[in-house]
Amino acid sequence: MADMEKLLKPEHPVGIVGYGAYVPRYRLPASEVARIWTDGTGGLPIKEKSVPGLDEDVVTMSVEAARNALLRAGIPPTEIRAVWVGSESHPYAVKPTSTIVAEAIGAVPNTQAADWEFACKAGTEAMVAAMGLVGSGMARYAMAIGMDTAQGRPGDALEYTAGAGGAAFILGLEEDSLAVIEASYSYVTDTPDFWRRADQKYPEHGHRFTGEPAYFHHIVSAAEAVMEATGTKAEDYQYAVFHQPNAKFPQRAGQMLGFMPEQIETGLLVQDIGNTYSGAAIIGLTAILDIAKPGDRILMTSFGSGAGSDSMVIRVTERIDASRGKAPTTQEYITRRTEIDYAQYVRMRGKLTMK
Amino acid sequence: MDIPRHWRLKKQRYALVGEVCGHCDTKVFPPRDICPACGEEAKTLYQFSGRGEVYSYTTVYEAPAGFEEGAPYTIAMVRLAEGPLVTAQLTDLEEKRVEIGMPVEMVTRKLRNATDERGMLVYGYKFRPVVAVP
Ligand SMILES: [Zn+2]
Numbered sequence: 021m022a023d024m025e026k027l028l029k030p031e032h033p034v035g036i037v038g039y040g041a042y043v044p045r046y047r048l049p050a051s052e053v054a055r056i057w058t059d060g061t062g063g064l065p066i067k068e069k070s071v072p073g074l075d076e077d078v079v080t081m082s083v084e085a086a087r088n089a090l091l092r093a094g095i096p097p098t099e100i101r102a103v104w105v106g107s108e109s110h111p112y113a114v115k116p117t118s119t120i121v122a123e124a125i126g127a128v129p130n131t132q133a134a135d136w137e138f139a140c141k142a143g144t145e146a147m148v149a150a151m152g153l154v155g156s157g158m159a160r161y162a163m164a165i166g167m168d169t170a171q172g173r174p175g176d177a178l179e180y181t182a183g184a185g186g187a188a189f190i191l192g193l194e195e196d197s198l199a200v201i202e203a204s205y206s207y208v209t210d211t212p213d214f215w216r217r218a219d220q221k222y223p224e225h226g227h228r229f230t231g232e233p234a235y236f237h238h239i240v241s242a243a244e245a246v247m248e249a250t251g252t253k254a255e256d257y258q259y260a261v262f263h264q265p266n267a268k269f270p271q272r273a274g275q276m277l278g279f280m281p282e283q284i285e286t287g288l289l290v291q292d293i294g295n296t297y298s299g300a301a302i303i304g305l306t307a308i309l310d311i312a313k314p315g316d317r318i319l320m321t322s323f324g325s326g327a328g329s330d331s332m333v334i335r336v337t338e339r340i341d342a343s344r345g346k347a348p349t350t351q352e353y354i355t356r357r358t359e360i361d362y363a364q365y366v367r368m369r370g371k372l373t374m375k
Numbered sequence: 376m377d378i379p380r381h382w383r384l385k386k387q388r389y390a391l392v393g394e395v396c397g398h399c400d401t402k403v404f405p406p407r408d409i410c411p412a413c414g415e416e417a418k419t420l421y422q423f424s425g426r427g428e429v430y431s432y433t434t435v436y437e438a439p440a441g442f443e444e445g446a447p448y449t450i451a452m453v454r455l456a457e458g459p460l461v462t463a464q465l466t467d468l469e470e471k472r473v474e475i476g477m478p479v480e481m482v483t484r485k486l487r488n489a490t491d492e493r494g495m496l497v498y499g500y501k502f503r504p505v506v507a508v509p
Binding site for chain 2: 045076080084111112120124125126348358
C-alpha cells in the first residue's frame, strides 16, 4: 500500500474540541513495593504510581475527565452523539461503563454508547472511531475516553507501575477544534505479549517478549508510517508522546524515531503517576495541550498489547488559549498528592478480605 | 437492594440535577416539584454547579451495613452555591482538616463499596475540597 493510502482520513477534517484529564490523589512510591517484596533491593522503574480511592473506579474517573472535556468544549452535552470508553478495567463484565458516564454528563438518550477493549490502546481506538463518526457527518460531536485502574499481581514487576488515570476527548469538526488531527494511522498484528483471561484478576505477560517484537515494533512502525505519509520528520514536531509502561520504553522509542528528550518530557508522566494503560498516551497528550502554543505539532502514538499502535499527527489551533483554562490542568491533578504505604494500598485496592 | 429506587433517582444522584421555581427563581434540591419558598409548582430541571461550602459535619466510625469498608468517613451538610442544603459524604479529604465554611465541589463516586461482589454498583454525589479554581 502506498504511504498516503495508509492514512485514516475522514471526509471532513476533525479535531479535538475539548479535553479533560483525571488522576486520583493517592500515590504509592515504587520504593514501598520494593520494601515489601525485594527487601528494598533492585532498581525502580518509576518514582511512584497513582492509586484510586475506595470510592473510585473507571466509571467515576471517566465522569470527571468527561466533565472537564465538556467545560473546555463549552458545548451542550446533548449534542454529543457517542460516548465511548476504552479500558481494561471496566467495573462490570456485562453492563456498559459508557451508559453510566453518558447519563452522568447529560448526554442521554440520543447517543451511541459502548465500551472498547484493546489492552492499552482502547482509548485511541475509540478516538479513531470518533473521528470517523464526526468526519463522515453522522455526528457533530463524539466523546472518546481512555481510563484504567490497572492491577498487577502482588510482587510482580507490574505492581510497581500499574497506575490509575486517563483522559476524555470531545471530537468535532476542524473549525470548532483547539487541535486538529491532521493524520492518523494504525498498525496491528497478532502478538502474544500480554493478556488476561476472562475471570482472572491479574494479567500475565510474555516477559522478554514484551519489548522488541511488541512495544517497539508496533510503536516505531506506526509512527514511522504516519510521518512518512505526511512528509514530516522528528524536528517538525514540538512534542511527541508515546504509550508509557515505564520511563525507559518511551524514551528509547523516541530516540529510535529521532526525537530529542525535550520533545518528550512534557508528555512523559509515568514517573509520577505510573502506567495508566488505556489512559497513558492520551493523558500525556492532555499535559501537552495544557501548555502548547497555536501552530505546535504533536505526534501521539499509543500501544496496546495483543498488539497494535495508533499514531496521530495533531496540530494545535488558535482556539487553545480560550479553552484550556476552563478546567483543572493535568499537572494540577498530579501535584494534588497523598502518599500512602503498602498497607493502605492493600486496603484501597481491595486486596484485604473482609469476609 | 432497591433497584427501581436507585434507577429513579439517578439524575439527581449522578449529577445534582434539581429544579428551579419559575415564579421566584428559587433553586430546589432534592427535587420535590413544589417551591419551598413560594409554594408554587417548580418542575423545570436545573443543573446545579456542584460548588458549595461545608455547613456542618460529623465523622462516622461505626458505619451501617454496606458502608463498613470506607469507615471512618465524614458526612457533611453542604450549602450549595445556589442555596439548598444537601447531606452527603465528603471524599479525598486526606491531610485536609474539615472546617465549617470550607469550599467543596461535587464529584460522582461509588456510594457503597463492593462488599457485595454480585450486586449493582451504586454511584452518586459526594463532595471534596476544590481541586483548582479555573
Ligand atoms: Zn418559588
